[in-house]
Amino acid sequence: MVPLTWYLMLSAVVFMIGVFGFLTRRNIIIMFLSVELMLNGVNISLVAFSHYLQDLRGQILVFFIITVAAAEAAIGLAIILALFRNKATIHVDEMNEMKG
């Protein structure tokens, strides 16, 4: 039997790889993929909790997280398309018009 803490550690590692990617890459698509990576890390821990505590609420929560992730991907990629149409770059350092 695999203990619950192994799953939680795996989820923390995946989440932190996502944080690392978000902080260090400047390609907006890879930053977006890093956010998806973080969401998946959280999902792993929620499903593991749901299995070990014998409660289905964790899986309901995963269901809603996947819904929100789909909506987020649709809107975010539309924003990326609109930005690329105006600036012809996906490098976030070159998008500094709104800097105060």
Next chain:
Amino acid sequence: MISQLFFGYFAAVIIILSLLVVTRKNPVHSVMWMLLMFFHIAGMYLFLNAEFIAAIQVIVYAGAILVLFLFVVLLLNLREELQTNRFIGSWPAGLVIAASLLLSMIAALRSFVPGPSGPYTIALIEKETHTRVLGQVLYTEYLFPFEIASLILLVAIIGAIVLAKKKVRS
């Protein structure tokens, strides 16, 4: 023993693939490694007796979201992106932040105490089938959040159309 072996395989592959996702230079390669990682995560959900969630993971994440990503990556012309630097100059700072957060999280795990168990044992779920039990909870206890989720999807549909359409010059 065999379950620990399975967990070890899935965990190692998921970690290696997620490292590949954040370090590849070409976004197309990143999306492809991400696809493989989603399938492994779905395998891990099967391992945790969550068949419906595993199916949703494959259908929605691998089938819909990543295809959308791939569409956008191929729609944008990324020739000059491949010549620029992969990471920002101060990437060790990001590494230190992520590693210290990870260490504090693992340190917090040592004092973790699981709460009381719920009523949904594996025997009950096997008797009722997983999807039916999940649907019963979703449509009774979580009906209102479910309706809000449909509203979020509506907002996403309208927002994506409004943002991505070209301006009509009159």
